[in-house]
Amino acid sequence: MRGTTYIRRYWQLYALLVLPLAYFVIFKYGPMWGVQIAFKDFNFFQGINGSKWIGLDAFREVFHSQDFTKTLRNTLMLNVLDLIVSFPAPLILAIMLFEVKFQWFKRLSQTILYIPHFISWVIIGGIVYQVFGTQSGLINNLLESLGMDAVPFLTNKHYWLGTYLVTGMWQSAGWGTILYLAALTGINRDLFEAAEVDGAGRFKRIWHITLPGLKTTIATLLIINLGNMIAIGFDRPFVIGNKMVMDFSDVLSTYVYRTGLESGQYTLATVVGLFQAVVGLVFVLGANFASKKLTEESIL
Template identity: 80%
Template sequence: MSLNAYFRRYWQLYALLVLPLAYFIIFKYGPMYGIQIAFKDFNFFQGIMGSEWIGLEAFKEVFGMRDFYLTLRNTLMLNFLDLLVSFPAPLILAIMLYEMRTLWFKKLSQTILYIPHFISWVIIGGIVYQVFGTQSGMINNLITSMGFEAIPFLTDKNDWLITYLLVGMWQSAGWGTIIYLAALTGINKELFEAAGIDGAGRFKRIWHITLPGLKSTIVVLLIINLGHMISIGFERPYVIGNLAVREYSDVLSTFVYRIGLQSGQYTLATVVGLFQAVVGLVFVLGANYASKKLTDESIL
């Protein structure tokens, strides 16, 4: 088949790629033009091209800031703990839902689990303060009514850390479950039937059939999550955090917000963003290489 005939036959499929490609070109590759701000003394009125070139001076200034290393530590710590707590949750939930035999309860459970993903972090932050607030929170009102002392869920850094992780798991677990359930549908059901005939119980079927069948999906998602170790969303730590727990809640995204939007130091903010992008790329490639060597599974 000639190239022209091929495109005439499948042009509809390529037409479907137009919007995704336009999105990536405009919002992902287009902004790369602004990376040069990290190497210039950026002046808003002179623009990128008119600003003075300063080389690596901004990098030296950022890497000399104590707050940068504090926020870097917090970013890595929160992401690592999130990986330990939130990564296994959707896998466990997906297996539990897959093993359910009561169809109406299964659908109800899926709906309840998916809803938090579609709620804005601003709304979730309001819910968190209503539920976990020290003075007016629902849980602490119940605790104090029984004669016990209130627990500082949001004002003690260690209690805040646990609250942060649990709220994040609650918000993200349902969406991750969809991915694993989709992968589970691709496992040959005859394998489960054969294992059942051979006398394998439910847990043995999960261990020897379900988990190996999800191996590729688990590896891909793990590599992607490791690539995000150095980057962190702005909304969650900003909305749930406060000055009392800033020692843990101050992360690179809030640091960029302070020095970039609040202080107008766009050059320094771009330096931090470029640092996150480069280190994130190293994490992805490193995790992919290690996974390929250890498990023969990779995304590249």
């Protein structure tokens, strides 16, 4: 009875949940019905229910495929390197912005840093080719005008890897500072003032006050990033990559695109998608367990 009274009193709050719940039911839980395609010899004309069951045959075919092994290796490699390069960047930027005393400069810097997040990867890809292209890129034109050899940023897989990581960090670092800056505002300013009175310098205040105050945020974001270790966005490797660097740029998302949309092998594409989801869940639970044991911070 008490629960019914509460709902009647605050029905507006529950009404606000209708659209988010509908979104998750329709676009998140609804498509789960299609997971069974991974266990069927899917025929587009017969539909999911009319297709024949094949058990784990598709899984065996995928796991024995050399293309799958290569794309899995590339996905893990790019995500691990991305985590090493891009994960600390927003944290460092947020601390630097937090230490800035001039508010107008801080707001201007934040605006400039946020802009890349709102640019489509298609446009970013065009910018990358204009800047790093071997024949007509801005940097190589400058190097050649100085009598130096052109650098194959986009045609050599090792140079491409560096270009991929730097571009990703540039695109995501500014937007990633938002959560850290929000967490920093929650730290008691009296702690900084007391540390300054005691003679602690800027770096000591950052080490002993700022970073411990961000411990929960860092742990949460790290768990989320580790959960996405087996998943990778399609846009970035597809737009920046090319056939000359396929040894590094071919990842699970592009493999699914080629297998599912270009070749029409929907069963194999679904197997890869299901594999990514299951392994991602294991990564999240494992990272959460490790974080809880080591730092006593977790999301579950």
